[in-house]
Amino acid sequence: MRFTSRTALFAVAACTAVAGLSPTPRTHAQTRALAGGSLVLYGAEGYDVTTGKVFGQATGTNVQVLDDHTGIIIAKIQAEGANPKWDVVWFDGDAAMQALNNQGLLYKWTPANVANYTPLGASLTPPDHAFFPTGVTAAGTIVYNTHKLSPAQAPKDWSDLLKPQFKNNVAMSDPAYSGPAYSMIAGTLLRLGGTGRALTAGEAFYTALKNNGPIKFNQSNEPTLNQVETGARLVGIVQDATYFATKATGAPLAIVYPTSGVTVLPGVIAINAKSKHLQAAEAFVNYVLSRAGQNVMVHDPNDSDSYFSPIIKGVAALPGRQTAGINWQRLDYVWAGANNARIKAWFHTHIVQ
Numbered sequence: 001m002r003f004t005s006r007t008a009l010f011a012v013a014a015c016t017a018v019a020g021l022s023p024t025p026r027t028h029a030q031t032r033a034l035a036g037g038s039l040v041l042y043g044a045e046g047y048d049v050t051t052g053k054v055f056g057q058a059t060g061t062n063v064q065v066l067d068d069h070t071g072i073i074i075a076k077i078q079a080e081g082a083n084p085k086w087d088v089v090w091f092d093g094d095a096a097m098q099a100l101n102n103q104g105l106l107y108k109w110t111p112a113n114v115a116n117y118t119p120l121g122a123s124l125t126p127p128d129h130a131f132f133p134t135g136v137t138a139a140g141t142i143v144y145n146t147h148k149l150s151p152a153q154a155p156k157d158w159s160d161l162l163k164p165q166f167k168n169n170v171a172m173s174d175p176a177y178s179g180p181a182y183s184m185i186a187g188t189l190l191r192l193g194g195t196g197r198a199l200t201a202g203e204a205f206y207t208a209l210k211n212n213g214p215i216k217f218n219q220s221n222e223p224t225l226n227q228v229e230t231g232a233r234l235v236g237i238v239q240d241a242t243y244f245a246t247k248a249t250g251a252p253l254a255i256v257y258p259t260s261g262v263t264v265l266p267g268v269i270a271i272n273a274k275s276k277h278l279q280a281a282e283a284f285v286n287y288v289l290s291r292a293g294q295n296v297m298v299h300d301p302n303d304s305d306s307y308f309s310p311i312i313k314g315v316a317a318l319p320g321r322q323t324a325g326i327n328w329q330r331l332d333y334v335w336a337g338a339n340n341a342r343i344k345a346w347f348h349t350h351i352v353q
Helices: 006-020 048-059 070-080 094-102 112-116 119-123 158-162 179-192 201-211 221-229 240-247 278-288 291-298 333-338 340-352
Strands: 038-043 062-067 088-092 132-138 141-145 170-173 216-218 235-238 253-256 262-271
Touching: 038 048, 038 070, 038 278, 048 062, 048 278, 048 291, 070 088, 070 094, 088 094, 088 179, 088 278, 094 179, 094 262, 094 333, 094 340, 132 240, 132 291, 141 221, 141 240, 158 201, 170 179, 170 221, 179 201, 179 262, 179 333, 179 340, 201 340, 216 221, 221 235, 221 240, 221 253, 235 240, 240 253, 262 278, 278 291, 333 340
Parallel strands: 038 062, 038 088, 170 216, 170 235
Antiparallel strands: 088 262, 132 262, 141 235, 141 253
């Protein structure tokens, strides 16, 4: 957590915010201009409250933010059913967002600021433009305690975790609770092979990891990092943004991006197909895809989520955040979304228990 002056942040960002509110050429309706109004944002990003506040101050829009865990946000959307209260939803994980898209809940359109994407950002945008990536992290990387391991002793790839020196020394998040953990596991199954039915290479890897354990499972990244930092476990598998935020506090930790690849986890944002505030919702999404909006996200003092890797041209990551030398593996989010329940059930039955 960073303790930057929030008052100064709001003042600077509000002066530049309007620059990010580009006109919005949609594929099926005439562009409408923003004229104040209201907006309800359901978010699971650490910077969503600040971004909504700065946008509201700059535009006169009344932005109401419900910030919670992704699973709770999705459950609330499902519970609201045909009477939704949300206009925009924003969280990590394109597989989960595609599941909402499969239900016909998302508004399809073309923001002007998609022109700001880097090649990676453009490649992560779905063809139907039902949702849009806002930044990326690695769903899972290897983190180790530098007081316990030297760089030479540290793992270099996922398969190194199966070595005897890491027996009973691996911690990770349980995909039943953690969206990033599910994306990482689904990515492994896609890379190595496996669908949750037969003991193919992906399942064989996790079975071997369990047999070299037991693995210490947690509900989120933070306790996993704490176990590595205190030496209770030599290595942990965590989303990289959480590592960089913890490392910035001086923790004795180092990160390894496995040579065979890490699963890219995009933050994704979408508009409700039944939104009653489309002009404000469109303007907000365009703002998030602008350099002004991105700089608010990067410099938010509230959460480790700000240590994401930008995919908007001209936006720099926070100092210390690694952006080069990463073998990104793009997740087939359609497949991962369709197989979510089956993979989680297999993993819980065969690996967690």
